[in-house]
Amino acid sequence: MDFFKETDVVVIGGGIVGTAILRELSKYDLRCLLVEKEPDVAVGTTKANSAICHAGFDAPTGTWKQKTNVRGNALYHQLQEELGLDIKWTGSLVVATNDEEVQHLQVLLDRGRANGVPGLEILSREEVLAKEPNLVTAKAALWAPTAGVMWPFGCAVAFAQCAVQNGAQVICDCAVTGFVKEDGAVTLVNTTKGAIRTKLVINAAGVYAEEIAKLAGDDSFTITPRKGEYILFDKMTASSLVYGAIFPCPNEKSKGIMICTTTHGNTFIGPNANEQASKEDTSVTPDGMNEVIAGARKLIPNLPMGASITEFAGLRAVSSTGDFILGASGVPGFINAAGIQSPGLAAAPAIAEVVVEAVGNEMYLRKKTGWNGKLPKKPAFNRMTASEKQKMIEKNRLYGRVICRCETVTEGEIIEAIRQPVGARTVDGVKRRTRAGMGRCQGGFCGPRVTQILARELGIPVEKVLKERQGSELFYKKFEE
């Protein structure tokens, strides 16, 4: 039969889960590749979420969510240094604003201790205000010191880069369309780029994991998208609103509408939680915005709404089982990492361990000699000291040319982001790797300049440069002329 690649393991989906699995697989003497239907990795749910590295007190004890969250959080504490991940260990607070909620904090504390989360304690109103002076509604709060805020796209890109540096492959613009089985086992993956012969397939397709599983003959679960909408504030005006991750007391659907800092000092409010039929619709709605504002005002009534710079939404992949679906399916040669809703970011490195253990049950795994788990350190220009900046510019004058004024991102960094392994191919890919376009003007100034740099570096005309997905070209020929 015709095929364009032959490999041992195919990972479907380039989100945080698929890339973490690819990295874990790359530790072994295996041929492995990841296919992603979009032009870049980290463009699904991984790009639109609260970005909290949860401590692990929320999930019911004994579930995959709980086990992989607590282990994943501990792994990120190690991986941060090895992969240069952008994570701020801010800790998190669950805030009680009435007596009933104060009682619920004890439930969360007991569960957290049973889950093995270190350092949890209930803080009095005075102790909460000492940490977060704007939390005037607080009566008490649960403090989780091991929680943090992370840069999720950076983590996914780093996982992918680490895998590639150890021999794995990432193929973007490559959608899986079906499977061929021999003797009941999946042996061939059909994609929009051709067929891939393989011994094993791992389904990490996010909200589409149900469709991928059904194509392979596994109809044991469904995935319902549950939208969460956000409002992001400018860091110049709102950076001191809160210093960490502030949750209300959770409800049965979600952890509630929070107020949170980000790795780069912005603040956001959100998300709400509304189920919908579409797996594509990530639009924000007036009702959603009002819901988010009303929810956040329960924590801090006086929000700086004039400092809002953008809104966005992400889709949780809610599984019919209520838990992550990890490991062997009923179909030989087909493994699931499905239904990965929150705390999927925090859990991803541990999910990868569980999945690769399942791979080990299906094929012999031998550790690779010379596996390199470290990525070269690349501090962002805007976080350098004046003398470090000067040295950088002396080495490469393109570091002296600022392209994104809001975030002080230079041409040197943008070119590096395009040329690196698993490099940026789109304007939003540059944004996620460098922050060009993430500031107050949201790319109004630097967008066209980033487009020009991409066109030059990729050797394509400006009108072929994509903002994000196929069909998102930004310019018409007539403009260039």
Ligand SMILES: Cc1cc2nc3c(=O)[nH]c(=O)nc-3n(C[C@H](O)[C@H](O)[C@H](O)COP(=O)(O)OP(=O)(O)OC[C@H]3O[C@@H](n4cnc5c(N)ncnc54)[C@H](O)[C@@H]3O)c2cc1C
């Ligand atoms: C509102 C919200 C808030 C959240 N907050 C947090 C949080 O604070 N902390 C936390 O830990 N988690 C959080 N999460 C959960 C977390 O974001 C997800 O668990 C995680 O991003 C899921 O990653 P993934 O790789 O499974 O999915 P995705 O990132 O969606 O990746 C799946 C990939 O598969 C690709 N794909 C789909 N179909 C195909 C196909 N046919 N062929 C090839 N590729 C395909 C998609 O394009 C996509 O890139 C939140 C989620 C939401 C929506």
